Amino acid sequence: MDRVRRHIVFYGYVQGVGFRWKAKNTARRLGLSGWVRNLDDGSVEMEAEGTERDISDLVEALENHSWGSVERIESERVPVHGDYSFEVR
Template identity: 65%
Template sequence: MRRVHAVVTGEVQGVGFRYAARARAQELGLAGWVRNLADGSVEVEAEGETGAVERMLAWLDRGPRAARLASVAVTETPVTHATEFTIER
């Protein structure tokens, strides 16, 4: 299992990006959360199978005119079997 903590910049503000990120994470079977930050970026924490975490990172980093990763920290985690992915304020 892996956990990723990422900050995403670019065209990410607003409800649409957060809901899309949550939907993608749920499709991949990830647990975690997504929230807007005061500086206009979005913070994401997701946990799950290694391949699913890597696919989520690829989805989050879609190029200079869309969302792009500003920072990423990936750690190995014990299995928790959690599957909830939430949008936080």
């Protein structure tokens, strides 16, 4: 399957609720690479690389995160980087 990379921003109650930890662990379990970080406006920014299906599974897991709430998601395809791990920045 072709690898893709998506730049994704999550808006809502997504900081201080374990969101980045869940993103990192779920991405690693799915074999995705990339990164996740908090932004000053209270949103969380992420880039994930892998199959489109695995990235969709990651986003779905984060939308259903039990401690926070995602109100809106912005997502776009970006060039593949060929990373080997997923990290919290």
